[in-house]
Amino acid sequence: MSSLFEDFPNRKNTRSAKWDMVRTLYGADDVQPMWVADMDLTIAEGIKQALKNRVDHGIFGYTITDDEINEHVKQWILTQHQWETDTNWVVYSPGVIPTLHMAVLTQTNPGDKIVIQTPVYPPFFDIVKTHDRELVTNPLIYDGQYYTIDFEDLEHSFKQGVSAFILCNPHNPVGRVWTKEELEQLAKLCLQYDVTILSDEIHADLIYPGHKHIPISSLSEEVNQQTITCLSPTKTFNIAGLQVSYVIIPNEKRRKAMNKAFRKYGMNHINTLGISAIEAAYTEGKEWLDQLIQLLERNRDLVVDTLADRDEITAIQPEGTYLIWLDCTNMKLGQAELKKFMQEKAKVGLNDGISFGEEGNGFMRMNIASPTAYVQEGLDKIIAALDDLN
Numbered sequence: 001m002s003s004l005f006e007d008f009p010n011r012k013n014t015r016s017a018k019w020d021m022v023r024t025l026y027g028a029d030d031v032q033p034m035w036v037a038d039m040d041l042t043i044a045e046g047i048k049q050a051l052k053n054r055v056d057h058g059i060f061g062y063t064i065t066d067d068e069i070n071e072h073v074k075q076w077i078l079t080q081h082q083w084e085t086d087t088n089w090v091v092y093s094p095g096v097i098p099t100l101h102m103a104v105l106t107q108t109n110p111g112d113k114i115v116i117q118t119p120v121y122p123p124f125f126d127i128v129k130t131h132d133r134e135l136v137t138n139p140l141i142y143d144g145q146y147y148t149i150d151f152e153d154l155e156h157s158f159k160q161g162v163s164a165f166i167l168c169n170p171h172n173p174v175g176r177v178w179t180k181e182e183l184e185q186l187a188k189l190c191l192q193y194d195v196t197i198l199s200d201e202i203h204a205d206l207i208y209p210g211h212k213h214i215p216i217s218s219l220s221e222e223v224n225q226q227t228i229t230c231l232s233p234t235k236t237f238n239i240a241g242l243q244v245s246y247v248i249i250p251n252e253k254r255r256k257a258m259n260k261a262f263r264k265y266g267m268n269h270i271n272t273l274g275i276s277a278i279e280a281a282y283t284e285g286k287e288w289l290d291q292l293i294q295l296l297e298r299n300r301d302l303v304v305d306t307l308a309d310r311d312e313i314t315a316i317q318p319e320g321t322y323l324i325w326l327d328c329t330n331m332k333l334g335q336a337e338l339k340k341f342m343q344e345k346a347k348v349g350l351n352d353g354i355s356f357g358e359e360g361n362g363f364m365r366m367n368i369a370s371p372t373a374y375v376q377e378g379l380d381k382i383i384a385a386l387d388d389l390n
């Protein structure tokens with residue numbers, strides 16, 4: 001294992017959300033941050049060098065994209081996910097969240113119903129509600145260890161008239177990488193009831209061995225026309241602060257509407273360093289990513305195996321993402337008490353399960369994209385605090 005993943009620079013006082021908001025969020029400075037989805041890992045050398053070279057150039061004027069960068073994007077998607085896209089389908093944006101806002105604005109109308117699958121990434125709630133669309137939840141089915149889709153409930157919602165469905169694949173926070181069969185069933189329903197698919201696939205490259213990410217758009221030409229797919233190298237390569245992403249929109253009418261909206265809201269310019277980073281990530285980042293997956297697999301097994309020995313907390317084994325959904329319902333604490341336990345007794349800063357929807361009551365989310373020793377330290381503190389309870 002490269003020393004890249006054994007240590008990381010001090011992130012305090014770098015205006016890091018993860019590190020410099022600890023006191024504000026958790027009330028003390030000595031709480032170990034394991035929350036927001038970025039990594040305590042140094043980026044790939046190729047990306048760092050590309051950024052340095054771009055900085056050394058010394059001029060940061062308005063920046064354009066071109067066929068070369070579109071081709072890198074196309075090749076990455078083809079190699080990683082065996083999905084044949086077209087360079088004309090790519091639209092760049094400052095992030096997946098801004099893209100989803102634009103998608104709701106352009107692909108649906110005020111008052112329309114939009115479905116999300118809870119528990120789910122918290123901004124999805126606002127992305128629907130802030131534009132005066134009606135939020136419809138299709139809660140996932142949980143059997144105490146594993147999450148699946150409630151297709152019956154989904155079809156029931158679709159029958160009431162739904163205009164769009166926000167898919168999260170791989171799913172944050174439950175870690176599912178939806179299978180081909182599940183995606184086919186989803187797509188069939190969306191086509192049958194003419195529901196537009198807004199697919200957030202930002203975690204697509206973070207897949208554990210034994211699982212395979214399938215872009216829903218790749219299932220058939222019909223689904224392709226019905227779907228817009230949000231992708232980004234930011235989660236994969238730990239460059240979220242560069243605020244760059246892209247969206248694949250095969251349908252021309254949908255793409256025109258999105259481009260128009262990005263222009264209307266002044267969001268059609270592209271971050272100079274972000275573009276340099278995409279190019280370097282997609283041409284030189286694969287080896288780093290392979291090493292990252294090995295580290296994440298080790299960290300995942302550490303957390304899941306350690307907690308398997310405890311009755312109080314079950315770690316839901318993720319198939320993708322570097323986020324672990326912790327079922328703490330056996331602790332029989334109210335959510336406020338659970339949060340207090342984690343931050344004041346264990347001294348770890350996790351994401352509050354309830355922010356992912358009411359199904360997250362009794363849960364917390366842990367970020368494991370850090371050196372193994374760091375994850376071990378957080379885990380040890382949780383175990384010691386659990387021991388103290390008994």
Ligand SMILES: Cc1ncc(COP(=O)(O)O)c(C=O)c1O
Nearest residue numbers: 037095096097121172200202245
């Ligand atoms: C499912 C999901 N979508 C979107 C984002 C954020 O995307 P961006 O930073 O590109 O807006 C995250 C970040 O954690 C995420 O987990």
